Every structure is written in C-alpha cells, then in structure tokens.
Amino acid sequence: MIDLRQLRQFVAVAEELHFGRAARRLHMTQPPLTQAVHGLEAALEVRLFERSKRSVALTPGGEALLVRARRLLRAADDLPRAVKAAAEGLTGHLRLAFVSTVAYGPLPNLLGGFRESNPDVSLQLREATLDVQLAAFGADEVDAGFVVHAPGAAPLGFETLTVLAEPMVLALPIDHAAAATGHTLRFEDIASDPLVIFPRNIAPSLFDSVLSFYRVNGITPHFGQEAIQMQTIVSLVSAGMGVAWVPEALTRLQRPGVVYRHVQGVPLISETSLIWNKQALPVVERFISHVRDAANCSALVRQPPASVES
Amino acid sequence: MIDLRQLRQFVAVAEELHFGRAARRLHMTQPPLTQAVHGLEAALEVRLFERSKRSVALTPGGEALLVRARRLLRAADDLPRAVKAAAEGLTGHLRLAFVSTVAYGPLPNLLGGFRESNPDVSLQLREATLDVQLAAFGADEVDAGFVVHAPGAAPLGFETLTVLAEPMVLALPIDHAAAATGHTLRFEDIASDPLVIFPRNIAPSLFDSVLSFYRVNGITPHFGQEAIQMQTIVSLVSAGMGVAWVPEALTRLQRPGVVYRHVQGVPLISETSLIWNKQALPVVERFISHVRDAANCSALVRQPPASVES
DNA sequence: TAAAAATACTCCATAGGTATTTTAT
DNA sequence: ATAAAATACCTATGGAGTATTTTTA
Numbered sequence: 001m002i003d004l005r006q007l008r009q010f011v012a013v014a015e016e017l018h019f020g021r022a023a024r025r026l027h028m029t030q031p032p033l034t035q036a037v038h039g040l041e042a043a044l045e046v047r048l049f050e051r052s053k054r055s056v057a058l059t060p061g062g063e064a065l066l067v068r069a070r071r072l073l074r075a076a077d078d079l080p081r082a083v084k085a086a087a088e089g090l091t092g093h094l095r096l097a098f099v100s101t102v103a104y105g106p107l108p109n110l111l112g113g114f115r116e117s118n119p120d121v122s123l124q125l126r127e128a129t130l131d132v133q134l135a136a137f138g139a140d141e142v143d144a145g146f147v148v149h150a151p152g153a154a155p156l157g158f159e160t161l162t163v164l165a166e167p168m169v170l171a172l173p174i175d176h177a178a179a180a181t182g183h184t185l186r187f188e189d190i191a192s193d194p195l196v197i198f199p200r201n202i203a204p205s206l207f208d209s210v211l212s213f214y215r216v217n218g219i220t221p222h223f224g225q226e227a228i229q230m231q232t233i234v235s236l237v238s239a240g241m242g243v244a245w246v247p248e249a250l251t252r253l254q255r256p257g258v259v260y261r262h263v264q265g266v267p268l269i270s271e272t273s274l275i276w277n278k279q280a281l282p283v284v285e286r287f288i289s290h291v292r293d294a295a296n297c298s299a300l301v302r303q304p305p306a307s308v309e310s
Numbered sequence: 311m312i313d314l315r316q317l318r319q320f321v322a323v324a325e326e327l328h329f330g331r332a333a334r335r336l337h338m339t340q341p342p343l344t345q346a347v348h349g350l351e352a353a354l355e356v357r358l359f360e361r362s363k364r365s366v367a368l369t370p371g372g373e374a375l376l377v378r379a380r381r382l383l384r385a386a387d388d389l390p391r392a393v394k395a396a397a398e399g400l401t402g403h404l405r406l407a408f409v410s411t412v413a414y415g416p417l418p419n420l421l422g423g424f425r426e427s428n429p430d431v432s433l434q435l436r437e438a439t440l441d442v443q444l445a446a447f448g449a450d451e452v453d454a455g456f457v458v459h460a461p462g463a464a465p466l467g468f469e470t471l472t473v474l475a476e477p478m479v480l481a482l483p484i485d486h487a488a489a490a491t492g493h494t495l496r497f498e499d500i501a502s503d504p505l506v507i508f509p510r511n512i513a514p515s516l517f518d519s520v521l522s523f524y525r526v527n528g529i530t531p532h533f534g535q536e537a538i539q540m541q542t543i544v545s546l547v548s549a550g551m552g553v554a555w556v557p558e559a560l561t562r563l564q565r566p567g568v569v570y571r572h573v574q575g576v577p578l579i580s581e582t583s584l585i586w587n588k589q590a591l592p593v594v595e596r597f598i599s600h601v602r603d604a605a606n607c608s609a610l611v612r613q614p615p616a617s618v619e620s
Numbered sequence: 621t622a623a624a625a626a627t628a629c630t631c632c633a634t635a636g637g638t639a640t641t642t643t644a645t
Numbered sequence: 646a647t648a649a650a651a652t653a654c655c656t657a658t659g660g661a662g663t664a665t666t667t668t669t670a
Contacts, residue, residue: 001314001315002314002386002389002390003313003314003315004311004312004313004314005311005313005635018649019649019650019651020648020649020650028635028636028637029636029637029638030649030650030651031636031637031638031639031650031651031652031653032635032636032637033636034650034651034652035635035636035651035652036635036636038651043390044389044390044393044394045390045394046393046394046397047397051649051650051651052644055649056649056650059397060396060397060399060591060592061393061394061396061397061592063396064392064393064396064397064401064402065389065393065396068385068389068392068393069389071385072382072385072386072389075378075381075382075385076312076314076382079312079354079375079378079379079382080312080353080354080355082374082378083354083356083371083374083375083378084354084355084356084371086370086371086373086374086375087356087357087369087370087371087374089370091374092374281370282370282371315660328624329624329625329626330623330624330625338660338661338662339661339662339663340624340625340626341625341626341627341628341661341662341663341664342660342661342662343661344625344626344627345626345627345660345661346660346661348626361624361625361626362668362669362670365624365670366624366625621670622669622670623668623669623670624667624668624669624670625666625667625668625669626665626666626667626668627664627665627666627667628663628664628665628666629662629663629664629665630661630662630663630664631660631661631662631663632659632660632661632662633658633659633660633661634656634657634658634659634660635656635657635658635659636655636656636657636658637654637655637656637657638653638654638655638656639652639653639654639655640651640652640653640654641650641651641652641653642649642650642651642652643648643649643650643651644647644648644649644650645646645647645648645649
C-alpha cells in the first residue's frame, strides 16, 4: 500500500534529480532512499526515473506522479491546521435567522465584526419571524436566531443571550399635535391615540407589556391596524392610522410623514436576544462568543440613535 | 507526522463508531487501533471522538477530519491507476497541428477513432502550414503534425509516418472543354492550361513533382495564381484562373463552377504524413500507434471519394 | 455482569543506518 | 579516478498482537 512517506521521498528525488542530495534533504542516507523509490515503482508498476548511473531523469509516469503527489502532500500537510481551524470554529458554515427589526439595530455591526475576525466562515442569513425561526430550529435549518421581545421563547435545550436592551420610542405622524418639538412629550399626550402593533402571536411579550403599561395608567388602548413587519407598521403610522411603539434603533428607518419621540416616564424596553441550540458546533460557539463580547462592550452594539428629539 | 494508515483507521472508526468493529474491518485488533487513534488526536492536537465507554461519537473536529480524510484517501487510492494511465498515454494532453487539406482527408476519421478509444485524452488542434508547424515543433508547442507532400521535411530528431498516399486529381472550371464527362481525360487535354498552385516554399515537393512531370512531357507549365490554402486554390479555379492538381480527398470540397477529374497516365501522388518528435510522451506514442494501425487498415483512412467521374 | 474501551507488555516487520560494490564518465 | 547509484547486511523503532484492567450501562 502506498503511503505519504514514499511520496515525500519520491518528490524529493524528483526535485533534486539526485538520490544523494534528496537523501540529505530528507535527513536520511542514500541507500534506503533508493530502496524506497524502488518500492514505490514496484507498488505502482511504473518506472518513475530513467537512471543512467550518472544522471537521473523523470519518466512520463514520474511526471504524472509528481504533480499528483505534490497535490496530495499539500492537502495532507494542510490537514492539521484545517482540522484545528474547523474544531475551533474558524472555518465552517453559519446559518443565522433574524427578525427584520434587528436589521435596523445591532445585526449589521455584529455581522461585520464577526466577518472581519472570522473571514473563513461562510454566513447564510435568513429573515424570519419568531414562530418561523422556532420551526427552523426544530428542523435544524438554522444555527442561531436573533429575536426581539421574546423572553423565555427559547424551547428546551436552547440558550438565550440578551444582546441589547433599548428604550422604546413612539412613532407618530408628523401632523400629530404631539409631534412638534420644543416640549417634553408625556404619556398623556398620546395615550388615547390608536396603536399600530404586531399581532399578539408574533411577539406576545411586547404586546402584553404595552397593554399592561396602558392598563396600569388606567387606559384601555384602542388597537388600530396590525402588521407583522416593523416597516409596515411605520408606513401605517405615516398614513395616519395611529401611533406605534418601536425599538429606539428603528429610528434609523426614516420615512416621510413619521417622527420618533421619546416619551417621558414610559419604561417600555425592547430586548434583542440571540437563541441557539445548547449543543452547538464550534462555529456557532464562536459566533456566540463574539456576540457576547460585543454585547458587553455595548458601544459596539448600541449606536447613537439618529435624530430623536425628546 | 500524519500518514494515510492513521487516516484509514480513523475513517473506519468514524464510520463504525465502534473500535472493535472498526478493528475487525481493518483486519487488526482493537488495542492498537485505539492507540493509533489516540496518536492521531495527539498529532492533530484535536479530540476526534467523544468516548463514553459505551458509545463513541464524532466531535466537530472529527467531522471536519472525516470529510477531508475521505477526500485524501480517495485521491491516494486513485493514484496508482491514474499514474499508470498517464504512463500508458491513456490520459494527458495532445497538441496536434495539421495543414488544412488534411481536414478534408484522413483527419476526421483518425481523430474520431482516437477519441473513441481514448476518451480521457484532451485534444488541442491547430491548423498550420508546414513552415509554421516546424517553428511550433521547435518551440515545443505541438506534439505531432499532419502535413502533405513533405517527404524529408522532418528535422533531425523527428520521425515521419506516411498516413495516406492518394492520387492527385485535376480541379478545373466547369465550363472548360475537358470538364465534360463521357470521355477519358488525358494530359494533353489540359497540359496548356495555367496552373493554380501553392507557392514553392509551402510545399516544395509538390511543386517540384508537378513541375518535373510537365517538363518530362515536354511542357513548361504556365503558373497562374498562387495561394497557400487549398480552398483558395479551388476558388481561383472556379473563377476561371486556371486548373489545379489537388489530392483526391479534396473532391469532398465541392464548389459551384468546379469539377474534379482523374487524368489518365498522370502519376502524381499526394502523400499525407505525420511528423513527431522522436522522444515523445506516452500520449503521443499512443496517438502514433493509433494512426499507424489506421493507416495499415487503410479502409479507415481512405474513404471512397465523392463523385469523381473519370 | 457484560460489553467495550483503555492499559501493559511482547514481538517482529521494516524503515533507516553502515559498509561495500558496481558502473559510467 | 571519481562520483553516484545499487547491493548486502545490520539495527532499532514502532505497529500490531495477546493478556488484562477499567468503566458504565
């Protein structure tokens, strides 16, 4: 059976075209090298060198073996580093899901940073709402997913990491009385406006916390339109269908006819979290670590919001 | 240093997920197999299996190694047959040159036959006149070349094989008196017509044999147009510029206004030969053999000419 | 307690070393 | 005469075997 040692020896001889020099290069003596090459020729049943006592030349078969042997040896020599890289998550494939809101928030920076320090990991991104993500987890179609406002949503055997907790701001039509700048906006100013919001099943926790905040303040909110995409919600606000509570990061989505305002004394918080299967591959672990680091060094995650006057 | 034996052992264990069974498959016992895998893990500095006394599972690093090891082993196992094939000329690259005339003659069948029995040889074809071919040989840009009417043209260190010797026929304008069928055409009928012919430097032997045949018959031929492509020569004939001697195979090139006729008592012969460097690669040798075989079994080479009335 | 991996040791096949011969220049 | 490959023979490393222990389901 052919082995790499023989190929290394063959390549050395083929490159030096001199058994003595090749042997020196291989840190061995000439006789066993001669024998090893003879052995290889016997194993392949092909003459590899044209020897004429005074000179050594490759036969066509030798030429053919040389290119193949070099390829093989290169692959074999790369193997340790390749396996180690894979084991450490430096290479591999990462399938990420995210709810669309996150694309306006921490996602771009997180991905950018990860790509930069892990250029050999291929990324596959997929926009999906929480319920779709959970189904995808079940079918092992994604490795990790970013969700918003989903405490405790992770099924058994999954882990959660809060990436970002940001205040929620109010999106309201520009012609709304409360939209004018120059004064501090208070809850009473907008409490009676109809709410544009996700359907409850998409983000129960968001829905419930908004509802309970209104109730605590003695108000039964009037729910206007529902939509399952933040962009749609903002469009509905711009169309005058009501006001909407959105994560601060969404202020980066500027639409004509819509302004965002902090509202004094409103403790609504939007939590972005990452969910992943507990027994994750190294690539996934590596991504989690990156996200965890970035979340701690929060400057990386929470950029200054664009023009939100309060 | 990592070697193929270890990889084979690793793959067996990874596939069986059971050291005992894997050892049996490898025709060895379990203890040395365990040690070998430990050795591999030590060499790679990566844990490859998650052992729990009762069950064996691949780690992510193991998964990564498995795909790479399989690729490597497949390549290594293919190596003997690949090298042998290359040494026997069953694979490789063949660069052929040919003068355009041959494309109307034996070339298509020769190539077709060769491709059929040597599907793994890649062919590169190049149309070139004799002088260009000789330059290409000098620059080692072609392996073999088909030429016409070039006895002794091969430089030192090259070999020649006559592929085909065919009679030459006369191409003449359809409105020529001698073009009419129904009688045997004799040399006197066309001896005084101007000749359309290659310039002498392109095919000295052709030029000289035509010239000497005319001289022997007491005629100094009148040379009309010259052209370095047979197709051009036939076009010039159709344009009434004269008559031309062409290899019988060229009758396959039918042009309006041109007819081909055998001329009685004209011993002009067109010889197609193959030229190649004496110290040829196996692929080339193989091609030569194929051509030699085909030339002997001449039915393969000399097809019945298309409609040449005599 | 049974099944499977790990450990301890033994052995020999072979990779590699030394000494020498052959051969072409 | 010399340089380089081939041959002969020797040595010792390590790959594989047998026997045994450990571990956990």
